[in-house]
Amino acid sequence: MFNYTFQWNQALKYLPRMLEGALVTMEIALISMVIGIALAVLLTAFRLSGNRILKAIAQTWVEVARNTPALFQIYMAHFGIASFGIHLSPFISLLIGITFNNAGYLAENFRGALKAIPDTQTRAGRSLGMSAVQSFRSIILPQMLRISFLPMTNQMVWAILMTSLGVTVGMNTDLYGVTQDLNALTFRTFELFAIAAVIFYLITKAITIGARLIAARLFRY
Amino acid sequence: MKLTYLAAGLFAAAAVAGPVKADKLDDIIASGTLRCAVVLDFPPMGSRDENNNPVGFDVDYCNDLATALGVKAEIVETPFPERIPALMSGRVDVGVASTSDTLERAKTIGVTIPYYAFENSVTVNDKTDITTWEGMKGKTVGATAGTYEAIWLEGQVKEWGEGEFRPYQTQADVFLALSQGQLDATVSTTEVANANVKGGKFPGIKIVDKAPMVPDYVSLFTMRQEYGLINYMNLFINQQVRTGRYAELYKKWIGEGEPANLTVQGVYR
Numbered sequence: 360m361f362n363y364t365f366q367w368n369q370a371l372k373y374l375p376r377m378l379e380g381a382l383v384t385m386e387i388a389l390i391s392m393v394i395g396i397a398l399a400v401l402l403t404a405f406r407l408s409g410n411r412i413l414k415a416i417a418q419t420w421v422e423v424a425r426n427t428p429a430l431f432q433i434y435m436a437h438f439g440i441a442s443f444g445i446h447l448s449p450f451i452s453l454l455i456g457i458t459f460n461n462a463g464y465l466a467e468n469f470r471g472a473l474k475a476i477p478d479t480q481t482r483a484g485r486s487l488g489m490s491a492v493q494s495f496r497s498i499i500l501p502q503m504l505r506i507s508f509l510p511m512t513n514q515m516v517w518a519i520l521m522t523s524l525g526v527t528v529g530m531n532t533d534l535y536g537v538t539q540d541l542n543a544l545t546f547r548t549f550e551l552f553a554i555a556a557v558i559f560y561l562i563t564k565a566i567t568i569g570a571r572l573i574a575a576r577l578f579r580y
Numbered sequence: 581m582k583l584t585y586l587a588a589g590l591f592a593a594a595a596v597a598g599p600v601k602a603d604k605l606d607d608i609i610a611s612g613t614l615r616c617a618v619v620l621d622f623p624p625m626g627s628r629d630e631n632n633n634p635v636g637f638d639v640d641y642c643n644d645l646a647t648a649l650g651v652k653a654e655i656v657e658t659p660f661p662e663r664i665p666a667l668m669s670g671r672v673d674v675g676v677a678s679t680s681d682t683l684e685r686a687k688t689i690g691v692t693i694p695y696y697a698f699e700n701s702v703t704v705n706d707k708t709d710i711t712t713w714e715g716m717k718g719k720t721v722g723a724t725a726g727t728y729e730a731i732w733l734e735g736q737v738k739e740w741g742e743g744e745f746r747p748y749q750t751q752a753d754v755f756l757a758l759s760q761g762q763l764d765a766t767v768s769t770t771e772v773a774n775a776n777v778k779g780g781k782f783p784g785i786k787i788v789d790k791a792p793m794v795p796d797y798v799s800l801f802t803m804r805q806e807y808g809l810i811n812y813m814n815l816f817i818n819q820q821v822r823t824g825r826y827a828e829l830y831k832k833w834i835g836e837g838e839p840a841n842l843t844v845q846g847v848y849r
Contacts, residue, residue, distance in 0.1 A: 529746030543726035546688040
């Protein structure tokens with residue numbers, strides 16, 4: 360039994376505030392992706408390097424990021440770090456949590472992409488006189504990013520959706536946080552969350568379509 | 581002969597129409613179970629004991645209401661933000677969840693007369709220099725998302741135009757953040773503040789002042805159109821006070837002293 364009268368005008372008057380929240384959500388997802396990709400490249404380089412310590416760092420990072428809930432990672436970035444006396448704002452905590460998660464997953468994507476690039480290419484590069492770093496940067500890295508471009512889009516979508524976990528660390532400016540605030544105020548739960556769901560859908564759809572268009576343009580052979 | 585057909589027809593019509601006319605109050609009595617939404621992260625109103633059983637003032641009120649109705653009580657744990665979805669999706673019949681009766685909310689749900697009233701206190705981290713509620717100006721403050729005091733505090737921070745407001749999902753997270761120094765101060769019901777300061781789980785916090793809000797009257801709630809049930813619950817609340825049960829439960833869960841007056845001077849209801 361669902362006994363509820365929808366009053367859309369009561370919720371739609373808050374649309375501007377929710378759209379502002381959507382901007383914050385996109386901002387967090389975007390920053391976390393940019394830093395996440397940089398970190399993932401670094402982790403991949405760590406894994407390829409012969410150094411045992413660097414390898415262990417990369418391995419631990421990827422293991423924790425992939426095998427614990429994102430909620431836990433974000434919670435730890437706020438309350439966990441704070442027990443060492445470091446106080447971060449909800450925004451920064453959420454950003455760190457999502458970035459940590461992104462870097463772990465992307466590093467794994469990159470590893471898969473590397474497997475698709477034959478070893479012989481590195482060797483060819485080396486025999487032409489390139490250093491190990493040079494051949495990684497000019498031969499392997501561009502191909503790796505190309506192969507893992509669409510999986511990266513997935514992670515971007517995931518990052519957008521993960522921002523909704525920010526409410527656990529006190530975020531109230533992102534789309535989900537704003538929605539929850541308004542819900543407490545008005546109890547118009549179903550209208551507000553339906554609107555939020557549509558906004559989330561439109562954002563992620565725009566990302567996937569945009570990524571496909573970019574890929575079609577960038578990766579023409 | 582005709583009369584028999586007519587009688588049979590009327591009987592059939594009554595049988596079909598019967599269940600439609602039954603309201604929520606009838607449904608509860610017929611089902612033999614009263615399902616209450618209770619927040620169990622809100623001691624002393626609702627929490628869990630060592631054996632993980634729900635206990636608290638709200639839990640006892642649900643049990644009393646069920647006893648009055650002659651049915652079994654079922655406590656459905658519901659965090660603050662999920663009270664309304666739980667009611668609207670039919671997971672619970674009523675809410676006994678310390679719900680403030682704001683006019684904004686009453687457009688969506690049906691609220692009873694107040695069954696309890698909270699005073700709110702300002703609790704601060706020891707390391708801050710806040711001694712009055714005005715001292716919160718420009719500081720980082722927080723409260724439990726979806727509560728009356730959170731709405732008030734957020735409005736206050738906006739009015740001051742400085743400082744930061746952070747809503748956390750549970751009361752426990754608010755006091756953890758306060759104890760860690762992530763928050764400088766919080767506003768919570770005096771009952772909750774006392775329980776947490778004395779509880780010892782969150783060191784380094786103290787109560788410094790009362791928050792200057794009108795008493796936070798809280799109501800039982802159900803579907804807006806269920807007048808029968810709302811009427812019944814109004815009478816129930818009246819009887820709880822009249823019979824001294826209200827005072828008794830106050831003593832049991834909150835402690836010595838007078839329970840809050842549930843009437844407002846100079847106006848009906």
